Amino acid sequence: MSITILGVETSCDETAAAVLVDGVELRSNIVASQVEVHKKFGGVVPEVASRKHLENVNPVIMEALDKAGITLRDITAVAVTYGPGLVGALLVGVAAAKALAYALDIPLIGVNHLEGHIAANFLARPDLEFPLLCLVVSGGHSDLVYMPHRGVYQPLGRTRDDAAGEAFDKVARAMGLGYPGGPLIDKLARQGDPEAIKFPRAFLEEGSLDFSFSGLKSAVLNYLNRARMLNEEINMADLAASFQRAVVEVLVDKTIVAAERCEVKTIMMAGGVAANGGLRSLLEQRAADVGCRVVYPPLNLCTDNAAMIACAGYYKFLRGDFAPLTLNAIPGLPLGEDRY
Structure with missing residues (x-):
């Protein structure tokens, strides 16, 4: 009998729903983006994001079901992001998923957002062999995670201040490039x-595998301010390339150290910044030097989506790892520490 998971994702500014069958057959993956809404603010406004999720969540779920060619009665279980993320945004998805699970009398699966990003790799490569190392880089996260077995996450390093994606967004805004x-x-x-x-x-x-990008961000802002005060011409392409290289080199250096320390042969990438061409290129080059390969999801599965949540939910379903209907949003949920 097939296992059909409905995934729901509303942790930040993307309202998403997806239908995944048996962990590999992605029937639909619908994302309602709010980029245009938040672009004029230069970043995500939490209250605005929550209200847009309320408008979009039911239509997006129904569109995912329609595209998959199924009805609500065909769903085996519903998986939903319950943290980390913006609390108001998370609550919308959690409430919708709980309502469906209750009304249909099917299992509810709570998924950590970072676990979802990591699981995106298994959609394209379900046969990846453990142990694995994953570099998770996005707007809110910069994490190195060791996975000795499926479902076991051992954090090795995390951001102490600005995440890599957050630094990219803030520097781009200072450069007048826009959002994201x-x-x-x-x-x-x-x-x-x-x-x-x-x-x-x-x-x-x-020896630390933690990250810190706030100092780099400040250095770029100081460079821009000084040049503008002195009326010096700024080569924006050189500025972008130099800033990006500074971020990428730290991410790659620490990832390679972690890979050698954990003796893994495969390094995964996940999160929106995993789509960065400079990061992919340098990590692949450095990994090859130490006998590792690098894998990452397709571009459309790097940014927030519900297919990754459905995939993580599928493996939790196989383990019987279900959440109660009292599931709540946890904005600071640590990876590997389910809190039902």
Whole structure:
């Protein structure tokens, strides 16, 4: 008998629903983006995001079901992101999923957002062999996670301040590029010289696998302010390339150290910044030098989506890891610590 998972994702500014059959057959993956709504603010406004989720969640779920060619009665279980994320946004998805699980009398599965990003890799490569190392890089997260077995997550390092994606967005806004900043800086960086401007790299104390990008962000802002006060011409392509290289080098260096420390042969990437061309290129190059391969999801599964939540939910379903109908949103939910 087939296992059909309905995934629901509303952790930030994307209202998403997807239908996944037996962990590999993605029947639908619908995403209602709020980028245009938040672009004028230069970033996500939590209250606005929550209200848009309320408008979109039911139509998006029904569209996912229609595209998959099924009805609500065909769903085996519903999986939903319950943290981390914006609390108001999370509550919308959790409430919708709980209502469906109750009305249909089917299992409810609570999924950690980071677990979802990691699981996106298994949609394209369900045969990945453990142990694995995953670099999770997005607007809110910069994490290194060791996975000795499926469903076991051992955090090795995390951001202490600005996440990589957050730094990209803030620098892009200061440069006048717009929102979201990651893709815009990545595109502009291809035209610039990554060695043109010497920005700092924060490696922290010896042996640490944590990340810190707030100092780099401040260095870029200071560079821009000084140049503008002195009426100096700014080569934006060189600035984008130099900033991006400073971020990427730290991410890659620490990932390689972790891979060697954990003796893994495969490094996964996940999250929106995993779509960054500079990061992919340098990590693949450095990984090859130490005998590792690098895998990452298709571009459309790097950013927030519900297919990844359905995939994580599928493996939790196989383990019988279900959530009660008292499931609540937990904005600061740690990876690997389900709190039902």
